[in-house]
Amino acid sequence: MMMQWGQFMSHDMAKTTLQPSANCKTCEPVPSKCIPIKISEKDPNSNFKERKCLKISRSAPVCGTGTPATPRQQLNENTAYVDGSMIYGSSTKDLHKFRDGRTGFLKMDRFNDMMVLPFDHGKCLSAQQCTASFVAGDIRANLFLGLSAMHVLFAREHNRIATELQKLNPGWSGDRLFQEARKIVGAEIQGVLYREFLPKILGNSFAEVIGVYKGYDSSVDATISNEFTTAAYRFGHGMLMVSNITIIARKIDISNHRDLLYPFLRQFF
Ligand code: HEM
Numbered sequence: 720m721m722m723q724w725g726q727f728m729s730h731d732m733a734k735t736t737l738q739p740s741a742n743c744k745t746c747e748p749v750p751s752k753c754i755p756i757k758i759s760e761k762d763p764n765s766n767f768k769e770r771k772c773l774k775i776s777r778s779a780p781v782c783g784t785g786t787p788a789t790p791r792q793q794l795n796e797n798t799a800y801v802d803g804s805m806i807y808g809s810s811t812k813d814l815h816k817f818r819d820g821r822t823g824f825l826k827m828d829r830f831n832d833m834m835v836l837p838f839d840h841g842k843c844l845s846a847q848q849c850t851a852s853f854v855a856g857d858i859r860a861n862l863f864l865g866l867s868a869m870h871v872l873f874a875r876e877h878n879r880i881a882t883e884l885q886k887l888n889p890g891w892s893g894d895r896l897f898q899e900a901r902k903i904v905g906a907e908i909q910g911v912l913y914r915e916f917l918p919k920i921l922g923n924s925f926a927e928v929i930g931v932y933k934g935y936d937s938s939v940d941a942t943i944s945n946e947f948t949t950a951a952y953r954f955g956h957g958m959l960m961v962s963n964i965t966i967i968a969r970k971i972d973i974s975n976h977r978d979l980l981y982p983f984l985r986q987f988f
């Protein structure tokens with residue numbers, strides 16, 4: 720669950736614009752696009768025996784950067800604030816994809832009598848050619864089963880809160896209901912992040928690096944640093960368990976694999 724919350728949070732804070740990895744076919748660097756990492760013949764990792772390099776595609780540059788006078792910078796497609804943007808999207812232009820018309824509710828589909836995120840019908844051309852893929856505020860919602868579960872959980876939570884608020888405030892417009900419910904969901908996410916996740920991750924240093932909340936400080940630069948997304952916060956990849964990696968690598972339907980299902984369920988429930 721620590722891993723899963725960490726990934727969910729990374730998708731609230733950042734989505735660096737990528738360049739297509741198909742551009743990087745060889746172990747030779749391609750200026751501005753590919754920056755392969757050479758693998759030494761002496762590398763003890765047996766997975767690297769047959770490989771000469773790791774093919775790395777560079778993040779897309781922000782226009783006008785990458786000159787001697789202006790160092791290259793990356794673009795964050797998501798809002799860096801912890802505001803639930805992986806649920807609601809990072810732009811008002813996209814909101815109609817997730818919000819149910821002008822109501823206070825998020826769009827959801829019914830599947831096997833359960834409310835789940837809306838399915839992306841573009842990925843389901845026929846019963847034979849169908850990839851179940853959810854529509855969410857962050858496109859990576861389908862990257863991993865546990866992550867999709869977090870998205871479903873919080874979309875349901877939004878609609879639960881909106882239902883309660885509607886009962887208490889029958890006069891509220893759809894806009895008011897939506898924004899008030901969103902504000903509460905954002906606060907819940909911040910609460911879990913700062914009261915539960917970060918104290919566990921930072922241990923004794925929590926008090927020093929985060930400390931007691933003293934109110935909003937508009938002078939703090941809330942943008943995400945390249946060092947944080949590219950390196951520091953990817954520490955979470957080391958939290959993946961073997962059973963997670965097997966599910967991802969083999970694209971397995973775990974309901975038919977008890978050996979994978981039980982470790983998976985133990986982690987999440
Ligand atoms: C099922 C688990 C996970 C999978 C399959 C996964 C996969 C990926 C992939 C494919 C990328 C893009 C790689 C690239 O740009 O080269 C990525 C980026 C990243 N991941 Fe994960 N990840 C997982 C869990 C986590 C966790 C637990 C954390 C942190 C606690 C994390 C933090 C990040 C960060 C910060 C980035 C860079 C995001 C950006 O700049 O857009 N990931 N991950």
Ligand SMILES: [Ca+2]
Nearest residue numbers: 731798800804
């Ligand atoms: Ca955000």
